Amino acid sequence: MAQPRFHLLRRLGTAIRLAARPGGPSMVQRLGALPRLARAVARGEYHGSSAGRLLLMVGALGWVVSPVDLLPEAVLGIAGLLDDAFVVSWLAATVVTETEAFLEWERGIAPERATPGTWAPSAAASPEPVPGHVVR
Numbered sequence: 001m002a003q004p005r006f007h008l009l010r011r012l013g014t015a016i017r018l019a020a021r022p023g024g025p026s027m028v029q030r031l032g033a034l035p036r037l038a039r040a041v042a043r044g045e046y047h048g049s050s051a052g053r054l055l056l057m058v059g060a061l062g063w064v065v066s067p068v069d070l071l072p073e074a075v076l077g078i079a080g081l082l083d084d085a086f087v088v089s090w091l092a093a094t095v096v097t098e099t100e101a102f103l104e105w106e107r108g109i110a111p112e113r114a115t116p117g118t119w120a121p122s123a124a125a126s127p128e129p130v131p132g133h134v135v136r
Contacts, residue, residue, distance in 0.1 A: 012089045015096035030099040037102045048101050053094070060091040 018024065025033075038054055040046035064087055072080035 009089075011093040011097070015093035018100050019096045025099070025103055029103070030095060033099045033103055033106075034095070036106070037098065040102070046102065046105060048105055049098050053098070057091060057094055057098075060087050060094075063087055064091070 019027065019030070037046065037049065041049050041051055041054060064084055072083060074080070
């Protein structure tokens with residue numbers, strides 16, 4: 001059980017670094033990209049994510065804002081907030097990583113990812129130098 005928690009913390013740390021890097025998209029831009037991401041996945045234009053992952057994101061948001069979720073907090077007190085902390089952490093990390101790859105795909109910088117939920121820098125990226133990025 002400890003291993004998935006550490007994996008979640010590692011993903012959250014990576015997402016925070018991606019979201020906070022200079023010149024990166026703001027959270028408003030990322031959240032605005034989510035409807036476009038959903039449309040592109042539904043139309044089969046973008047294969048870097050899956051409908052299942054998007055549904056999990058909607059379900060996670062629904063769980064956090066749902067009145068049903070108040071029951072664990074009422075019964076377990078502060079311990080009942082742990083499930084919310086894990087769900088919110090996963091959701092935040094997923095939104096950042098999914099939108100990072102999608103926005104790059106929209107700009108034509110990175111090719112589609114082979115595995116949904118992962119991101120790897122593109123070897124086929126523009127050969128022009130980009131401030132803040134390593135040129136190979």
